[in-house]
Amino acid sequence: MVSRPARLNPPMQSVRLLDPASGLDGVIAIHSTAIGPGAGGCRFWHYADIGAALDDACRLAEGMSYKNAMAGLPFGGAKAVLRRPEGEFDRVALFQAFGRAVEELGGTYVTAEDVGTSVADMQAVASQTRHVAGLDVAEGAAGGDPSPWTALGVFEAMQAAARQSLGAELSDLTVAVQGTGNVGAALCRRLADAGARLVIADIDPRRRNTLAAVLNANVVDVADIAAVEADIFAPCALGGALDPQSVAAMQARLVCGAANNQLATPDVAELLRTRGIVYVPDYVANAGGIISVSAEYLGEDRASVAARVDQIGGRVAQILDQAKREDRSPALVADEMAEAIIGEAERQAA
Numbered sequence: 003m004v005s006r007p008a009r010l011n012p013p014m015q016s017v018r019l020l021d022p023a024s025g026l027d028g029v030i031a032i033h034s035t036a037i038g039p040g041a042g043g044c045r046f047w048h049y050a051d052i053g054a055a056l057d058d059a060c061r062l063a064e065g066m067s068y069k070n071a072m073a074g075l076p077f078g079g080a081k082a083v084l085r086r087p088e089g090e091f092d093r094v095a096l097f098q099a100f101g102r103a104v105e106e107l108g109g110t111y112v113t114a115e116d117v118g119t120s121v122a123d124m125q126a127v128a129s130q131t132r133h134v135a136g137l138d139v140a141e142g143a144a145g146g147d148p149s150p151w152t153a154l155g156v157f158e159a160m161q162a163a164a165r166q167s168l169g170a171e172l173s174d175l176t177v178a179v180q181g182t183g184n185v186g187a188a189l190c191r192r193l194a195d196a197g198a199r200l201v202i203a204d205i206d207p208r209r210r211n212t213l214a215a216v217l218n219a220n221v222v223d224v225a226d227i228a229a230v231e232a233d234i235f236a237p238c239a240l241g242g243a244l245d246p247q248s249v250a251a252m253q254a255r256l257v258c259g260a261a262n263n264q265l266a267t268p269d270v271a272e273l274l275r276t277r278g279i280v281y282v283p284d285y286v287a288n289a290g291g292i293i294s295v296s297a298e299y300l301g302e303d304r305a306s307v308a309a310r311v312d313q314i315g316g317r318v319a320q321i322l323d324q325a326k327r328e329d330r331s332p333a334l335v336a337d338e339m340a341e342a343i344i345g346e347a348e349r350q351a352a
């Protein structure tokens with residue numbers, strides 16, 4: 003069986019962001035608003051040109067449609083991708099300019115943190131628009147930095163998948179974590195608490211070395227992390243970690259991580275399946291952050307965030323069960339579930 007080359011329709015809207023005064027240069031891609039406004043974080047990263055940023059924004063926005071639908075959130079899918087200026091720039095001015103662009107969309111797009119952005123950046127955005135979450139929130143309120151919730155959801159997903167597909171507890175397993183940033187580091191701490199052995203890699207020596215010392219983790223080169231001897235591979239850096247080369251070299255029997263768009267191309271899901279490697283669809287495992295963002299934006303409480311994140315493990319087990327029964331990739335099974343939810347919303351809106 004082969005995977006379909008594409009999923010839902012291409013983004014229905016993309017908005018070019020350009021403000022030379024502040025250095026803002028990027029794009030907002032809105033993939034689907036069938037269920038509600040497009041919600042998805044703002045990535046601030048190095049891109050060779052605007053075409054590369056647009057490609058990434060479109061792929062990420064599509065993934066957000068699936069993620070939000072699957073998590074039962076009242077949002078469609080969208081994403082902002084901003085090119086990080088080379089050299090000096092005024093960070094607050096840049097994110098304020100981005101905030102004005104979000105405001106101009108009148109609530110069609112709701113933003114938050116992603117790779118390269120922080121709570122402070124979202125505070126700058128919030129000075130221009132209310133269509134933003136991931137802000138400083140009062141003690142005990144829902145919201146703030148979404149990363150801890152993402153890490154918790156990935157941990158729950160990994161635990162459920164390890165029990166179901168490896169018949170083992172995390173305390174008996176070794177996990178190779180690629181990327182020890184906000185989510186990766188929080189995930190490593192949870193895994194260490196659960197008694198898992200850790201192998202980690204990050205291009206940033208400060209991030210990996212401090213963590214390795216605290217958690218007694220082995221550090222390997224970034225080029226080797228996907229192929230090290232481990233039971234589970236957890237991609238927690240950027241997208242595309244799973245390609246024909248990394249899958250061919252992988253020793254792990256389970257993949258479960260935080261990164262968005264882990265499959266370099268959709269057909270890699272089938273390569274994983276034929277190698278007997280169980281893949282937990284990224285957008286199912288990593289929904290914790292957007293669940294928190296959604297609750298903050300909608301004024302819900304922390305208990306509702308915790309309850310939704312708590313459902314991730316069960317959802318993963320259900321998808322893996324069905325994939326096993328039908329001898330199909332979990333990626334295909336999850337995509338069909340999400341498409342059914344979005345399709346139903348489209349029918350009701352028509």
Ligand code: NAD
Nearest residue numbers: 118148149152181183184185204205206239260261262291
């Ligand atoms: P982050 O920027 O804090 O961390 C990313 C880390 O990956 C950094 O430490 C970076 O140095 C490292 N890295 C980059 N390229 C690498 C490589 N080739 N090999 C090893 N390490 C590399 O970002 P984050 O918020 O932790 O997000 C990590 C991933 O999870 C991203 O793909 C993001 O889209 C996804 N995600 C994050 C959230 C969230 O709540 N932050 C939610 C859902 C999905």
